[in-house]
Amino acid sequence: MREVDSPRAKATVRQTKLQQLLVEIRACTACASELPHGPRPVLRAASTARVLIVGQAPGRKVHDTGIPWNDPSGDLLREWLQIDRDTFYDERRIAIAPAGFCYPGKGRSGDLPPRPECAPRWHPRLVPLLPRLSLTLLVGAYAHDYYLGERRKASLTDTVRARAEYLPAFFPLPHPSPRNRRWLRDRPWFAEQVLPELRERFQAAFSPALKPLRAKT
Numbered sequence: 635m636r637e638v639d640s641p642r643a644k645a646t647v648r649q650t651k652l653q654q655l656l657v658e659i660r661a662c663t664a665c666a667s668e669l670p671h672g673p674r675p676v677l678r679a680a681s682t683a684r685v686l687i688v689g690q691a692p693g694r695k696v697h698d699t700g701i702p703w704n705d706p707s708g709d710l711l712r713e714w715l716q717i718d719r720d721t722f723y724d725e726r727r728i729a730i731a732p733a734g735f736c737y738p739g740k741g742r743s744g745d746l747p748p749r750p751e752c753a754p755r756w757h758p759r760l761v762p763l764l765p766r767l768s769l770t771l772l773v774g775a776y777a778h779d780y781y782l783g784e785r786r787k788a789s790l791t792d793t794v795r796a797r798a799e800y801l802p803a804f805f806p807l808p809h810p811s812p813r814n815r816r817w818l819r820d821r822p823w824f825a826e827q828v829l830p831e832l833r834e835r836f837q838a839a840f841s842p843a844l845k846p847l848r849a850k851t
């Protein structure tokens with residue numbers, strides 16, 4: 635086998651391509667005129683990642699800090715997964731790429747939706763550079779829409795209930811935003827049935843190649 639064909643050489647090429655793509659994304663201004671706070675793409679990835687988390691779009695705090703899920707939604711998502719921040723932000727294991735990479739600003743009833751041009755522009759180039767993915771968490775309706783398309787059900791609740799249809803590749807979830815706490819409260823089956831399954835699938839995604847993730851204490 636020639637050196638350039640070895641698995642290690644291929645992995646290096648892939649990581650280099652991914653780094654180049656991340657530089658390109660972070661310089662993106664494609665919809666700058668629609669972004670009241672300007673472009674600041676927030677995502678992270680390494681070619682070794684086993685899990686991809688697709689949320690909606692950064693909120694104001696994430697935009698200000700540049701750290702994805704650095705807000706109460708992120709705290710609840712980490713609780714769902716039972717992992718600490720260090721594990722969550724280990725991009726060698728977990729890639730984070732929302733449906734829209736930049737903060738879209740506020741509308742009359744909360745943050746505006748992700749910019750519609752973002753996911754089709756970047757996700758088809760990003761995902762092939764993450765060849766070790768074994769699970770993609772689709773967090774919220776915008777992620778369901780983009781990744782499941784016509785396969786999604788009439789409501790987010792029905793899509794979450796029908797998760798077996800999308801597994802093992804995709805695990806659809808509601809968004810853990812404080813605005814959705816009532817949804818969670820009114821659907822105890824989510825905590826009783828979905829979360830244990832989510833944790834099991836999530837941990838299994840890292841097995842056996844990586845050491846077990848550190849559990850949240």
Ligand code: SF4
Nearest residue numbers: 662664665735736752
């Ligand atoms: S939202 Fe997406 S398409 Fe728009 S500027 Fe940011 S990275 Fe580019």
